[in-house]
Amino acid sequence: MRSAHVVSVVREAEQALMARLPEGALMRRAAMGLAIHCARMLPRVHGSRVTLLVGGGDNGGDALFAGASLAARGACVRAVLAGRRVHPEGLAALRAAGGRMIDNGPAAASGAPGAQRNFGTHGEGGAPRALITAEARAAVLDADLLVDGLVGIGGSGGLREPYASLAVLASDAPAAVVAVDLPSGVDADTGEVPGEAVRADATVTFGTYKPGLFVDPGAVRAGRVSLVDIGLDPELPEADLVRPQAVDIARLLPVPSAEDDKYRRGVLAVRAGSDQYRGAAVLCVGGALRTGVGMVRYGGGEDVLSQVIARWPEVVGLHLDPRSSTDLGPGRVSAVVVGPGRGTHPANADELRALLESDVPVLLDADALNLVSSSVALTELVHRRGAPTLLTPHAGELARLLPDTDRAEIEAHRLEQATRAAKLYRSTVLLKGSTTVIAHPGERTVVNPTGTPLLATAGSGDVLSGVAGALLASGLSGQDAAMCGAYLHGRAAVLAREGAPISASDLLDALPLAVAEVTTGRPPGRA
Structure with missing residues (x-):
């Protein structure tokens, strides 16, 4: 460090x-x-x-x-x-x-x-x-x-x-x-x-x-x-x-052992995507799988589910309309990601409420953050959670989560506002942006060194949610999952096209390269 x-x-x-x-x-x-x-x-x-x-x-x-x-x-x-x-x-x-x-x-x-x-x-x-x-x-x-x-x-x-x-x-x-x-x-x-x-x-x-x-x-x-x-x-x-430096991330990343099975490596439930934003689900699930999670259990509407399975056939899929069901799905779940492209229909709040009332670690992104910012009841649920909670807002979303604060204020005072939000919500806060800041109540603040303007592209945040969610499911704390996720996400952006412009989909193939680089200490392709 x-x-x-x-x-x-x-x-x-x-x-x-x-x-x-x-x-x-x-x-x-x-x-x-x-x-x-x-x-x-x-x-x-x-x-x-x-x-x-x-x-x-x-x-x-x-x-x-x-x-x-x-x-x-x-x-x-x-x-x-x-x-x-x-x-x-x-x-x-x-x-x-x-x-x-x-x-x-x-x-x-x-x-x-x-x-x-x-x-x-x-x-x-x-x-x-x-x-x-x-x-x-x-x-x-x-x-x-x-x-x-x-x-x-x-x-x-x-x-x-x-x-x-x-x-x-x-x-x-x-x-x-x-x-x-x-x-x-x-x-x-x-x-x-x-x-x-x-x-x-x-x-x-x-x-x-x-x-x-x-x-x-x-x-x-x-x-x-x-x-x-x-x-x-x-x-x-x-x-x-x-x-953090690469060696710090390497010490934290889960390494499969001979005794591990898919459950020990972590089972991540993903509640992302909707008929309007199907790609968010595909990107989020892909981010989790390419980071090394043991299993992804995806729940979503029929059309979104079919698209996720078509791209990622290893996913365990559950037809689950978020507007009529709050079921976490069958089997064990180590952590949940909720929010990317999910929607802000009042019924989505019911799904989110059920997840927040569970005893598993939860990562809140995008629409889940918008629902929390507009509901006193959901905010209180976040405050009272005993299980780890990780919020991953960009500046605009954080401004909505904090009273009497606008986006310009967040951008001008990133350290102060991320720390303030972590204390207010009693959660880990990963503030995305030109400098990604990770704050947790009572802990030293972390800044990510691998940020790059290449990540300023639609869908890259959905991939990050999957990456951090996979690490959360593996047993890392909210702060460590956020720190390792942000680091790998940034390295993947550079490795994907050797520094050339990328799309969010490019990150998915580059994530294993980033993990290999960190764990071996060598750039990809070198013996």
């Missing part, structure tokens, strides 16, 4: 570590790691042009000390000073190594001869918000590498000027950008971006990952993220947020 900690925890850990170290030692550790990563991003260090964007805090100090190291190796290093203050020891180190200073603080920018206005970024009434000196602008635009040391993990509420203008200029510049700890303008705890923010090609973070590096929109601005060990681990408590 890659672990992330919120700012307050990081600050406390840093203070404890610094109390045992010589003054300035922690910053120098961070700066050395930063300098090494910067050097790797350059074709050669000697003669390269490196421009540091330097704020007034420790983040700027890290950049200055790293710049001093690069200057000592022959790089032409210029530091654009954006604030009223500057880290004095870092500035002295850079000067001693031969680096140059360019003052672009508020006073310099507003009165310097040749100052350039803010290149299209305007405030109220179209008035320019800030000034950037011509010298600072030239240093940014002709650099081989830009180092973003404007604002560190303590920044919040959006970038002020001239930081905001420098962030825009750096993001549009031709040089690669490496961010110090996290891109300036990104909230370290949430990934939220309340205004302008640097868009980095790489981020070098220190001691531990920060949640904002894993969650969009912050994650997409961080680029490739590298962690520098500065000795913080012994001071850190359990992570606030984790991002």
Whole structure:
């Protein structure tokens, strides 16, 4: 697992570590790691042009000390000073190594001869918000590498000027950008971006990952993220947020043994699809089968059932009109998936009520979520369930599940809203989207690393329901089933067509490849 900690925890850990170290030692550790990563991003260090964007805090100090190291190796290093203050020891180190200073603080920018206005970024009434000196602008635009040391993990509420203008200029510049700890303008705890923010090609973070590096929109601005060990681990408590790796998924995935039979591997009941949305049933059932569930018991209307059996003859089918029957079907059932394409007729609520009153794990998706959001009685049933319950909404569905919340609010505050929903419904919540967030009451939040825009296609959520449902039926907890399901779903999307556009049906053939990749540790096709 890659672990992330919120700012307050990081600050406390840093203070404890610094109390045992010589003054300035922690910053120098961070700066050395930063300098090494910067050097790797350059074709050669000697003669390269490196421009540091330097704020007034420790983040700027890290950049200055790293710049001093690069200057000592022959790089032409210029530091654009954006604030009223500057880290004095870092500035002295850079000067001693031969680096140059360019003052672009508020006073310099507003009165310097040749100052350039803010290149299209305007405030109220179209008035320019800030000034950037011509010298600072030239240093940014002709650099081989830009180092973003404007604002560190303590920044919040959006970038002020001239930081905001420098962030825009750096993001549009031709040089690669490496961010110090996290891109300036990104909230370290949430990934939220309340205004302008640097868009980095790489981020070098220190001691531990920060949640904002894993969650969009912050994650997409961080680029490739590298962690520098500065000795913080012994001071850190359990992570606030984790991002699993393939090895973590492999440890959780059920592996059939010689003693297993189809019942031990899990029996999943699927209540998906309707005359209007027959494909939802086919995709959901396929997702479960291709993930390795022991048996699928499908119940649905006659036409949908025949289509499911035609595509998946191994399914045990039950003619069950959801508008007139709430039967779970004969035989043992380990878990149930309900909702994809099922409909929101009042009689569908009767089926859902019966499932929620059962003692088996239940995954609620799509129409099942819409029914819950419109019924106090169903909501109360979810609250009172003793068996695991997994909700898999997209942002619009979650907005309906949460009072006084709209989709934009969900998208802007994904961590907060997923955690809020998990507590409110006393369930595991898998919030689908650009960053899939998995929250469970009292547990650390999980973010999925395999998300891809390829999954933004009709029916992909139906497949995910089947995948996660199969894992739930195998005996995994709601949170582990959601985490493993999301990971495999994302990998299948990439493997299906080697990164080319896909349809949801393509995921079905790629799921076994994703499972094999995770369990063997090798890309598909390699011995």
